[in-house]
Structures are given as C-alpha cells and as structure tokens.
Amino acid sequence: xxxxxxxxxxxxxxxxxxxxxxxxxxxxxxxxxxxxxxxxxxxxxxxxxxxxxxxxxxxxxxxxxxxxxxxxxxxxxxxxxxxxxxxxxxxxxxxxxxxxxxxxxxxxxxxxxxxxxxxxxxxxxxxxxxxxxxxxxxxxxxxxxxxxxxxxxxxxxxxxxxxxxxxxxxxxxxxxxxxxxxxxxxxxxxxxxxxxxxxxxxxxxxxxxxxxxxxxxxxxxxxxxxxxxxxxxxxxxxxxxxxxxxxxxxxxxxxxxx
Amino acid sequence: xxxxxxxxxxxxxxxxxxxxxxxxxxxxxxxxxxxxxxxxxxxxxxxxxxxxxxxxxxxxxxxxxxxxxxxxxxxxxxxxxxxxxxxxxxxxxxxxxxxxxxxxxxxxxxxxxxxxxxxxxxxxxxxxxxxxxxxxxxxxxxxxxxxxxxxxxxxxxxxxxxxxxxxxxxxxxxxxxxxxxxxxxxxxxxxxxxxxxxxxxxxxxxxxxxxxxxxxxxxxxxxxxxxxxxxxxxxxxxxxxxxxxxxxxxxxxx
Amino acid sequence: xxxxxxxxxxxxxxxxxxxxxxxxxxxxxxxxxxxxxxxxxxxxxxxxxxxxxxxxxxxxxxxxxxxxxxxxxxxxxxxxxxxxxxxxxxxxxxxxxxxxxxxxxxxxxxxxxxxxxxxxxxxxxxxxxxxxxxxxxxxxxxxxxxxxxxxxxxxxxxxxxxxxxxxxxxxxxxxxxxxxxxxxxxxxxxxxxxxxxxxxxxxxxxxxxxxxxxxxxxxxxxxxxxxxxxxxxxxxxxxxxxxxxxxxxxxxxx
Numbered sequence: 001x002x003x004x005x006x007x008x009x010x011x012x013x014x015x016x017x018x019x020x021x022x023x024x025x026x027x028x029x030x031x032x033x034x035x036x037x038x039x040x041x042x043x044x045x046x047x048x049x050x051x052x053x054x055x056x057x058x059x060x061x062x063x064x065x066x067x068x069x070x071x072x073x074x075x076x077x078x079x080x081x082x083x084x085x086x087x088x089x090x091x092x093x094x095x096x097x098x099x100x101x102x103x104x105x106x107x108x109x110x111x112x113x114x115x116x117x118x119x120x121x122x123x124x125x126x127x128x129x130x131x132x133x134x135x136x137x138x139x140x141x142x143x144x145x146x147x148x149x150x151x152x153x154x155x156x157x158x159x160x161x162x163x164x165x166x167x168x169x170x171x172x173x174x175x176x177x178x179x180x181x182x183x184x185x186x187x188x189x190x191x192x193x194x195x196x197x198x199x200x201x202x203x204x205x206x207x208x209x210x211x212x213x214x215x216x217x218x219x220x221x222x223x224x225x226x227x228x229x230x231x232x233x234x235x236x237x238x239x240x241x242x243x244x245x246x247x248x249x250x251x252x253x254x255x256x257x258x
Numbered sequence: 259x260x261x262x263x264x265x266x267x268x269x270x271x272x273x274x275x276x277x278x279x280x281x282x283x284x285x286x287x288x289x290x291x292x293x294x295x296x297x298x299x300x301x302x303x304x305x306x307x308x309x310x311x312x313x314x315x316x317x318x319x320x321x322x323x324x325x326x327x328x329x330x331x332x333x334x335x336x337x338x339x340x341x342x343x344x345x346x347x348x349x350x351x352x353x354x355x356x357x358x359x360x361x362x363x364x365x366x367x368x369x370x371x372x373x374x375x376x377x378x379x380x381x382x383x384x385x386x387x388x389x390x391x392x393x394x395x396x397x398x399x400x401x402x403x404x405x406x407x408x409x410x411x412x413x414x415x416x417x418x419x420x421x422x423x424x425x426x427x428x429x430x431x432x433x434x435x436x437x438x439x440x441x442x443x444x445x446x447x448x449x450x451x452x453x454x455x456x457x458x459x460x461x462x463x464x465x466x467x468x469x470x471x472x473x474x475x476x477x478x479x480x481x482x483x484x485x486x487x488x489x490x491x492x493x494x495x496x497x498x499x500x501x502x503x504x505x506x507x508x509x510x511x512x
Numbered sequence: 513x514x515x516x517x518x519x520x521x522x523x524x525x526x527x528x529x530x531x532x533x534x535x536x537x538x539x540x541x542x543x544x545x546x547x548x549x550x551x552x553x554x555x556x557x558x559x560x561x562x563x564x565x566x567x568x569x570x571x572x573x574x575x576x577x578x579x580x581x582x583x584x585x586x587x588x589x590x591x592x593x594x595x596x597x598x599x600x601x602x603x604x605x606x607x608x609x610x611x612x613x614x615x616x617x618x619x620x621x622x623x624x625x626x627x628x629x630x631x632x633x634x635x636x637x638x639x640x641x642x643x644x645x646x647x648x649x650x651x652x653x654x655x656x657x658x659x660x661x662x663x664x665x666x667x668x669x670x671x672x673x674x675x676x677x678x679x680x681x682x683x684x685x686x687x688x689x690x691x692x693x694x695x696x697x698x699x700x701x702x703x704x705x706x707x708x709x710x711x712x713x714x715x716x717x718x719x720x721x722x723x724x725x726x727x728x729x730x731x732x733x734x735x736x737x738x739x740x741x742x743x744x745x746x747x748x749x750x751x752x753x754x755x756x757x758x759x760x761x762x763x764x765x766x
Contacts, residue, residue, distance in 0.1 A: 318596075318765070318766075321599075321600050321603075322599075322603050323596055323599055323600065323765065323766040324765035324766070325765060338603055339603040339604065340603075341603065344600070344601060344603055345601050350600055352596055352597075352600075353593055353596065355593060356592060356593025356594055356596055356597055357592060357593075357594055357597070358523075358527060358588060358589070358592045358594050359592065360526075360527045360528050360529065361523075361526045361527055362526065365522065365526035366526075368522055369519050369522050369523045369526065370519070370597065370598075370601050371519075372515055372516075372518045372519035372522060373515055373516050373519040373598075373601045373602050374515065374601060375515045413597065
C-alpha cells in the first residue's frame with residue numbers, strides 16, 4: 001500500500017503528468033469541434049447530399065490522442081527515474097524490486113483507464129449532442145449497442161500506458177521506448193495495411209486499434225485492419241500487449257544491475 | 259612557469275572577473291542580490307556560502323548561461339558571451355555530472371576542444387595532467403564521481419585559460435585527489451592565473467585559498483584574506499559560521 | 513563556425529544512440545528484401561501483382577528513426593546537463609543550434625537517401641522481369657519521388673531538433689514529431705469532406721506526394737498544392753520549428 005501511495009505521489013508531482021492529462025482530455029474538445037464542423041456542413045447541404053452524407057465515429061478517431069499521451073506517461077513513469085538516477089534509490093528502498101514496477105503499473109493503469117474512459121465517453125456524448133439527428137447511422141445507434149465498442153476502445157488507452165511502462169523498463173531510455181511504442185502503434189499498422197491477403201487480414205487483426213471492434217464483435221464496414229479474431233482471442237491479444245512487456249521488464253529489472 | 263604570487267605579470271584589468279551590481283531574480287526569489295566584487299589574478303579566491311546562497315547562480319551568470327536581471331558580470335572587461343574563443347580565456351567546472359554517459363572521456367574532451375580549434379594533442383595533454391589517460395577510451399557513464407571531477411577539470415584546462423572557475427571540485431575525491439586539487443589550484447594561481455573556487459570544506463579551503471568571498475542569501479557578506487579572517491577568529495570555519503549565522507536557509511538547528 | 517560544426521559532427525558520431533537510430537532506419541533494406549521476395553513469389557503464382565513500393569511503404573520507419581537523431585542532438589544535452597558545458601564553450605547560442613542543424617541535415621539526408629536508394633535498387637533487382645506493380649516505372653521517373661522522400665526525412669529530423677530545443681525534453685519533442693507525422697494526419701483524414709483534403713494537404717507526410725504530383729490516398733484523392741507550394745510548406749515546417757527552438761534557446765537561462 002505504501003508503494004502505491006509513493007508511486008502515486010511521484011507521478012502526481014511531475015509537470016509532464018498534468019500536461020499529458022490535459023492533452024488527453026483535449027481530445028474531447030477536438031472531437032466536439034469536428035462534430036460541430038460536420039453539423040454545420042450538413043445543414044448547408046442539399047437534401048440529396050444529406051441522404052448519402054456519413055460521419056465517422058469521432059470518439060474512435062480522436063482516441064489516438066489519449067492513447068499516445070498515456071503511452072508516454074507510462075514510458076516516463078520509469079525512464080525518468082533512469083535518467084535522473086532516482087531508480088537506484090527506489091530499488092534500494094525495495095530490494096525485491098518487482099513491487100516497484102507493480103506499483104507503477106497499478107498507478108499508471110488506473111490513471112490511464114480513467115482518462116481513456118472519460119475521453120471516449122466524453123467525446124461520444126458531446127459529439128452525439130452536437131450531431132443530434134443529422135447523418136444517418138452512427139450517432140442514432142442506441143447507446144447500449146455502442147457501449148461494448150466504446151468500453152473496449154477506452155481500455156486501449158490503458159493498454160498503451162502499460163505497454164509504454166513495459167517498454168520503458170525494457171529499454172531504460174525515453175527515446176528508445178517512445179520509438180518502439182510509435183513503431184508498434186503506427187509504423188507497423190501502416191505497412192500491415194499494404195500487405196497482400198491473407199497476411200493483411202491475419203496480421204491486421206492483431207493491431208491494437210483493430211482489437212476493440214473485434215472484442216465487441218461490431219466490425220468496421222471498411223477498415224485497413226483485419227477482423228478475423230473471435231472476441232475472446234482479441235481480449236487475449238490486447239492483454240498480451242499490456243502484460244508481456246511489463247512482465248519481461250519486471251524479469252529484467254530483477255536480474256539486471258540497476 | 260612559476261611566478262611569485264605577489265607580483266602579477268599582467269595589468270590589473272586582464273584576467274579579472276568583475277561583478278558590478280549583479281542581480282538575478284527567479285520569479286519571487288532573489289538568487290543574487292546586488293553583488294559586486296572582483297576576483298584578481300595570482301590568488302586562489304575561495305567562494306563560500308551556505309547551500310542556496312547563490313554561488314552557483316553567480317558562476318552561471320559569469321558564464322552567460324543565465325542572463326542577469328540587472329547589473330553585469332565581466333571577464334577581462336567584457337561580457338562572457340562576447341568572447342570569440344572563450345576556452346582560451348576562461349575555463350570552468352560547474353557540474354561534473356553534466357556529461358553524456360555514452361561518450362568516452364576522450365571524445366567528450368575532443369568535442370569541446372574542436373569548438374575552439376584546440377588540437378588532439380592538447381586533449382591528450384590534459385588527460386595526462388588529470389591522470390585519466392588510462393581510462394580515456396572508456397565511457398563516462400561508468401566513471402566514479404571523483405573521475406568525473408577530474409574530467410571536468412581537464413575540460414576547464416583544455417584552452418589553457420588565464421581565468422578559472424571551479425564549483426565544488428573536491429566533491430567525491432579521495433584524499434589523494436583532494437591533495438592533488440589543492441596543489442593544482444595553488445600552482446595555477448602561482449602561474450598568475452585567476453582562480454575562483456567554491457567549496458564547503460573549510461579546512462581544505464584554509465589550505466588552498468588566499469582570499470575569501472562569502473555570500474549569503476544572494477548578498478556579499480565578507481571579502482577578506484585568509485589571514486585577516488584567521489586573526490579575528492580561531493579558524494576559518496569559525497569565521498565562516500559566525501559570518502553566515504544570519505543567512506543559513508537550509509540547515510539543522512544549531 | 514567550421515570548428516563548431518566539426519565538434520557537433522563528433523558529438524553525433526560518438527554516441528551509441530546515433531547508430532541504433534541508423535540501424536533501425538536501415539531495417540528498411542531488410543524489410544524491402546523480404547517484401548520483394550514475397551511479392552515475387554506471389555507474382556510467380558498469379559502472373560502479376562500490384563504491390564506497393566517498399567521504399568514508400570516502409571518510409572515511416574526511416575522517418576521516425578532518423579527524426580530521433582534530430583531530437584536527441586539537443587535533448588540529450590539537456591537531459592545530461594551537457595548543454596551548460598556546450599554553451600560555455602560556444603556562448604553564441606545561434607551558432608550552436610546552426611551547427612547542430614547543419615550536421616543533422618547532412619547526416620539524415622545522406623543516410624535516408626542511401627537507405628532509400630539501396631532499398632529501391634535491391635527490390636528492383638530481386639523483382640527482375642516480373643510485374644510487381646512497383647517496378648513498372650523507370651528510374652528516371654522515380655528519382656524525384658525518391659529524393660522527395662529523403663527530403664521529408666530530413667525536414668522531420670530538423671523539426672525534431674527545433675522542437676527539442678524549444679521544449680528541452682526528449683519525450684516532449686518526440687510526441688510533437690509523432691503528432692505531426694501520425695496523429696494529426698490520422699485525424700485530418702476523418703474531417704468532413706472537402707475539409708479533410710484541404711487540411712490533410714498541409715500535413716507533413718502528405719507534402720511528399722504533392723511534391724511530385726502524386727495522389728495523396730484513395731480517401732483524400734489528389735492533393736491541392738502544386739509542387740513548389742508543397743516544397744515551401746515542407747521548408748516552412750523546418751523553419752518554424754527551428755525558429756521556435758532558437759527563440760527559446762536564446763531567451764532562456766540554460
């Protein structure tokens with residue numbers, strides 16, 4: 001319990017945390033602004049154009065912002081200690097070492113889960129309010145039908161944070177961890193999308209951003225990603241993204257000189 | 259090379275650090291408050307003061323790293339930032355830890371040397387001078403604090419400058435190293451160079467310095483020779499404690 | 513200036529992170545080989561395929577890897593405190609940033625172009641006479657695209673350097689670079705038409721295709737900028753980031 005409160009205090013007392021939270025929640029305003037813009041254009045459009053007009057699920061678009069921010073939060077939670085040398089003090093205080101990373105994971109996980117949920121549901125409700133009964137489809141779907149997708153998408157923010165933490169523990173370097181995180185999150189999906197089938201679908205289904213829709217079982221109509229995983233498998237893959245690096249990092253932390 | 263300390267070989271305006279009503283404010287705190295004093299060649303000038311007194315800030319202001327709120331700090335009559343090849347005029351060690359741990363000692367020094375057109379031979383010379391030749395090709399990340407201090411001193415000496423500033427160079431050194439620093443400082447001053455040295459080790463300072471400048475809460479508290487202080491007080495430590503009694507900000511009750 | 517540039521060149525050469533970043537970027541060649549072999553196999557089965565060119569498909573890998581070099585050129589100095597030593601030996605801050613810019617520009621452009629050209633050549637050699645889609649235009653037709661890709665990598669590295677100088681933090685600068693490269697363009701895609709194309713046309717990764725008059729994507733269609741305007745916009749990114757970096761570096765205490 002002491003470990004938790006200590007890690008909570010650490011993360012609360014650095015300036016970057018506040019900035020990253022602010023940016024993450026800024027996604028809500030961004031989503032609302034796009035909705036407002038789309039609504040204005042819909043009102044000006046001819047009835048014929050209105051009939052075919054569609055709008056993307058904005059909350060699933062702007063979630064990329066809190067994903068990245070919380071990923072960085074996770075990275076910094078550990079690499080900033082390596083950069084300043086505080087890690088040696090932390091590990092001396094807890095010689096078993098694994099509780100340090102476990103406590104960081106708990107704090108970072110809780111903050112990012114909360115942030116992700118606020119961001120996804122906040123954007124959804126605000127955008128739904130702004131769009132009203134304009135556009136067919138997306139924002140007319142009953143909330144309960146959207147709930148599984150939204151919850152799973154919010155969860156990815158937490159996965160990014162834990163992934164960042166794990167990569168930070170593995171690389172011990174801010175630049176290295178961020179580069180790998182970005183590679184996993186953006187670079188690899190970009191060229192997986194260009195692979196010929198069946199690779200495109202098979203690998204595409206494993207990309208983080210493809211997982212929420214496979215968990216909720218509501219596939220995108222058109223997507224660069226695949227959708228070949230059953231919900232249970234998608235949950236397992238998502239959990240693996242979050243846990244494998246953290247566990248590997250914990251193992252290294254215990255067996256490596258600090 | 260060794261000249262008599264009492265007979266400075268240069269006119270008095272050369273090789274001088276002169277502070278003129280130097281003031282630095284960070285937000286609400288006055289780190290340096292209307293500070294005026296002169297550091298002259300041929301002596302080791304000890305720079306004393308409690309933690310947070312503003313010594314390091316003063317050194318940063320002299321080096322142009324921080325901009326003064328008002329007043330000025332001049333080296334050889336000019337602001338530091340206008341010097342063309344500063345390493346040939348001023349050498350400084352501020353923070354021995356401030357090196358990229360991934361670079362070797364040799365490369366670290368060569369990076370600095372190249373900026374001022376200093377050759378590789380001089381790099382080898384200073385490495386030898388501080389006793390790091392054997393580890394020159396090792397990464398600085400693996401160095402002890404004492405080795406880093408020696409590396410920092412090597413960097414300060416690279417340009418063979420006439421003005422030198424050292425912030426706590428004795429930290430982390432073994433007794434051998436402490437002795438070495440003392441001899442180095444004294445010989446640099448004996449060569450007619452200007453040496454400004456900050457330290458918290460009073461006994462060491464009493465052995466090394468000729469003159470003392472004491473700061474407290476950003477202000478000048480005293481400027482005197484060691485002799486003057488030790489005539490009035492039993493030891494330099496007693497002098498220091500008595501003079502700074504009113505300006506200790508961070509310390510246990512005493 | 514020449515002296516400072518040679519120092520910065522040595523700084524870049526003497527840290528391991530530079531080689532990690534170059535190695536990560538060089539993975540493009542390996543991936544290009546795998547890709548070409550795989551596409552060739554498919555073509556042997558089906559007669560012909562329409563595969564994306566590896567030097568285009570894997571470009572983000574080179575962009576982000578080499579941008580890290582630009583970012584670390586300045587933020588590693590802030591992280592270690594080395595910046596204070598650097599500014600002591602080179603007090604004119606504009607000169608220091610300019611030297612870093614020159615070195616980062618040359619290194620990233622040379623590395624990016626070499627990696628891209630090698631990937632191009634190897635993939636065409638492996639493809640031979642097969643029809644893979646990407647190998648059906650002549651080298652002369654492809655050269656502008658290849659050079660534009662190299663230029664985009666360099667601009668991104670310079671943006672990283674400038675923003676690194678402005679925010680002084682590795683994480684902050686990398687987040688900014690990643691936002692410009694992936695996050696903002698990703699969101700711009702989903703703006704209601706025609707604003708998606710109008711705004712996306714100014715996004716960094718979309719300037720490269722417009723430079724050579726290619727289509728942006730299936731979703732966005734053709735770009736709206738003529739080649740000269742795209743080039744101008746690309747250079748503006750670098751100039752704005754560097755300007756911000758220079759302003760903050762000059763104004764702030766180190």
